[in-house]
Amino acid sequence: MNNRRAGQAASSDIPSAGNGPGYWDRRDVLRAAGAVAAAGSALGASVAQAAPAFHVPPLYKVVADTRFADSRAFAAEAAHAGHRVAWTNGDVTKLWYDELDLLWRGDKSALAGLTEYGAFFCLERLALDRGLRVVFKAEHRRLASGATAHAVAGPPAVVTQAALERLSGNAWAAQAASMALAARGAGPVGASRQATSQAGPGQPPLLISWVLAPKPERRI
Numbered sequence: 001m002n003n004r005r006a007g008q009a010a011s012s013d014i015p016s017a018g019n020g021p022g023y024w025d026r027r028d029v030l031r032a033a034g035a036v037a038a039a040g041s042a043l044g045a046s047v048a049q050a051a052p053a054f055h056v057p058p059l060y061k062v063v064a065d066t067r068f069a070d071s072r073a074f075a076a077e078a079a080h081a082g083h084r085v086a087w088t089n090g091d092v093t094k095l096w097y098d099e100l101d102l103l104w105r106g107d108k109s110a111l112a113g114l115t116e117y118g119a120f121f122c123l124e125r126l127a128l129d130r131g132l133r134v135v136f137k138a139e140h141r142r143l144a145s146g147a148t149a150h151a152v153a154g155p156p157a158v159v160t161q162a163a164l165e166r167l168s169g170n171a172w173a174a175q176a177a178s179m180a181l182a183a184r185g186a187g188p189v190g191a192s193r194q195a196t197s198q199a200g201p202g203q204p205p206l207l208i209s210w211v212l213a214p215k216p217e218r219r220i
Contacts, residue, residue, distance in 0.1 A: 056185030057213050060103060061086040062177075063095065063113030063123070069200055070140070070173040070207060074114035077177035083112075092119045096126060104130035110184045110213035112136075114173060120208040127212040136183035136211040138176055140203075148172065148199045152192065154183045154211075159191040167195045176209040184213045 061084045064075035075085045086095050092115075100123075103109060108131060111123065124134060136154035143149055150167050152159050158179050166175045 057108065057110045059083055059181070059184060060100075060107075060109035060111050063088060063092065063111065063115055063119070065090055065115050065119070068114075068202065068204060068207065070203060071114045073171070073173035074177040074180075074209065077174040078112070078181065081177075081181060083181070086113075088115070088119065090116060090119055092122055096123075100126065104132065108132060108214045110135075110211060112177075112180045112184070112209075112211045114140075114176060114180075114207055114209045116204060117206055117208055120210050123212060124210070132212045132214055134210060135189060135213045136180050136209075137189075138179070138209045140172070140176070140207040140209065142199045142203050142205050146199055148197050148203065150176075150195045150197065152179070152194070153189050154179065154191060155189065156191040158183045159193050161193070164193050164195040168197045170198065172197045173209075180209050180211050184211050188215075 062075055062078040063086045064078075065071040066087050066089055075087075079085055086099070088095060100111070104127065110132075111127070113120070113123075127133070136158070138150055138152040138154075141149045141151070150164075150172065152164065152167070163175070163179055167179070169175065
């Protein structure tokens with residue numbers, strides 16, 4: 001196992017030069033964040049007003065896949081909100097062994113992401129063994145019609161009709177990030193809703209946006 005401390009940035013945080021067409025560096029993320037910031041600001045304000053007084057666990061990182069534009073847009077919104085990004089190409093093995101395995105032995109920090117199902121499933125199984133669980137999950141399925149069907153489950157204060165209407169827009173990945181980031185401190189899963197938007201170029205058949213966090217606890 002790598003002896004790097006769990007809180008220290010790993011090489012997966014930023015893709016190295018020469019990674020090919022999917023390469024994004026930190027400047028790319030920040031430039032994209034400027035373009036999508038407006039999509040999440042309204043949701044953040046509404047959630048802050050409506051959410052119960054639950055403890056908000058710290059967010060360790062946001063997991064993003066360099067291969068998919070929607071995942072990069074999700075990461076851009078998270079970076080704009082001040083969160084670190086763990087870049088992958090679909091394989092989360094290095095992230096687990098270099099960082100999460102040690103981190104979750106003691107610190108139960110939350111983890112969020114927009115990935116393919118396989119990466120989500122692996123991290124969910126590993127997180128369950130360390131006392132974390134899914135507190136937000138949205139399936140973004142590309143349809144033959146050219147649309148994207150969104151099936152979202154999370155805290156009622158986050159999964160609102162107004163939030164789903166913004167998820168129906170072209171910047172759905174940024175909106176999914178805003179909902180995911182708000183969900184980790186908004187209480188347990190209690191609402192499921194659906195929405196539809198247009199599929200973007202290169203979108204895979206199924207992407208999952210998700211949050212893994214300790215069981216929500218009310219503030220005293």
